[in-house]
Amino acid sequence: MKKKSLIALSSLSLLVGSAFLALPASAALPTVVSGQAMPSLAPMLEKVSPGVVSIDVEGSHVSKQRLPEGFRFFFGPDFPSEQVQERPFRGLGSGVIIDAKKGYVITNHHVIDGAKKITVQLSDGRALNAELIGSDQYSDIALLKLEEAKDLTAVQVADSDDLRVGDFAIAIGNPFGLGQTVTSGIISALGRSNLNLENFENFIQTDAAINSGNSGGALVNLNGELIGINTAILGPNGGNIGIGFAIPANMAKNIVDQIIEYGQVRRGRLGVHGQELTSELAEDFGYETNHGAFVSKVDKDSAADKAGVEAGDIIVSVNGKKIRSFGELRAKIGSLGAGKRVELGLIRNGREKNVTAVLNDIGQTAKAETLHEGLQGAALENYNAEGQVGVLVADVTKGSLAAASGLKKGDVIIGVGRKTIRNLGDLRKQLDGKQGTLPLNILRGSYSMYLMIR
Known part of the structure; x- marks a missing residue:
């Protein structure tokens, strides 16, 4: 079967080549018709493709x-x-x-x-x-x-919250290792979730052809601006059937900004539990459509609780942008950094209400034993004070391996061997796969010293 497909493909290429060879120069395709230039994506792609x-x-x-x-x-x-x-x-x-x-x-x-x-x-x-x-x-x-990058071309990032179903979309990537390939289509749907593809799902759906190898590539608009990062497809045997998914550019940018600043993602937490809004729930709670996120529970002392969000509320917008589902709410909040202020649009008892929440900081401390066995019992978090950066030892459990090695609460890890440590991201990178004795450069008060963690 594969052999027949390859023969057919080769024949087609040969036929196309023969057809072009047979065309006289005067038969070239026109670039202007009735005084107007033929529409083409080529000028935009020439700027974006690099x-x-x-x-x-x-x-x-x-x-x-x-x-x-x-x-x-x-x-x-x-x-x-x-x-x-x-x-x-x-x-x-x-x-x-x-x-x-x-x-x-x-x-x-x-x-x-x-x-x-x-x-x-x-x-x-x-x-x-x-x-x-x-x-x-x-x-x-x-x-x-x-490394040693010169003469690069960056793709401008668009506001993906402004996308509409029906907008044109162009996918650029490296499918099947063929090299840079361009396909086009439209935005088929927005806010796709519950696909069991990722943990935070708020996908742009497009019918622009996306295949294996396109992952991480660009989904751009007609202005050549980045609107999404191509990520997944829905299709038998990994083939394209016109249902592809991309991570919205805004969500990707929020994650990248945190990685640049902290070396990791400091994910914010709102503190609400809920479900997708059904037409029955919407009617019961005085809302006319089924777009939004229904709140069934609010955690005590959470960001939502302090902002005044209540069980039974329907969250319909985040920072002035409408949301379609609870999955979209979760993805938007999950991509915003800890400490961010978010304005939530609510429907309560049929009336609109706006509240402002400051997202809690979750995942700020790391389970040190997941980095190295000898750090078991230490709680670590990013440190940045008085011009000094590193990883703060926020706590050490008495009798733990970390305590036995001499690690103390208040120590700041500033290096592993001769490698400088600026944050938890750096520490994870340096400790990845390492076992045995670990030389940590510790700042204790005004003194720098090495501790051998085993």
Whole structure:
């Protein structure tokens, strides 16, 4: 079957080539008809395409398999209890340059997940090494930085909240590793969620063809502005059937801004529980349509509670922009940083009401034992005070491994070996996969010292 498909494709190419060879010069397609230029996306694409890149990753996936207890019985107690296998892989994806001066490239988390080496190929053929600045698996966004980047072209970011169903959309990426490819279509739907694709779902749906390898590429409008990051498709066997999904540009930008500032995502929390608004619920609570998020519960002392949100409210807008579902509300709030002020539009007892909430900071502290076994018992958080940055040891559990190594509450981790640590993102990167003795550069009061964490 594959052989027949390849033969048919080759024949088609040959026929097309023959047809063009047979055309006289006078038969070229016209560029002007009735005094008007023929419409074309080419001028816009000539400006935008250099800002879309191909990404080649190399890495390895580590899998662990627990061995039967009988192995330790025969080979002794020192025999490992699990078998660790490391399988190398290579992958292809796409990315978008969003800052030409700093060399920032945005892509999907799943494109670079597990990568040890990331190579970015520009549209002019240059291949550059890329450093992973940070990523967020829950929104599927990652930020790369090109090394020794010069003469780059960035894609301008549009306000994706202004999108409408029916707007034209153009997808640019690297499907199947073919190289830069452009497809066009329209916005088919907005605010898609509950697709079981990502943790925070607020997808733009488009019928512009998106295929494997397009992940992380650009979805742009007719002005050549970035409106979304192509992420997933719905189709049999991974093939395109005209249902593709992209992460809205605003959501991606919020995540990237946090990664740049903090080295990680400091996700905000509103503190509401609820469900999608049905027509029955809308009628019961005095609302005429079923667009919005129904609030069934408000957590005590949460941002929503302090703002005056109540159970039974219907949240219909965030910062003046309408929302369509509870999933969209969750995604919008989840992509905003902790401490952000958000204006919520509510329907209560059939009447409109606006309240302002300041999002709580969740995930600010890290479970240190997930970074290194020897840090078990330490609570870590980002530190930035009096010109000093690093990772603050917010607490140390008495009798823990961290305490046994001499780590104390109030210490600031400023380095691992000779590598400088600015935040939790840097610390995670330096400790990734490391075992055994760990030399931490600690700032304790005004003194700098090294602690050996085991």
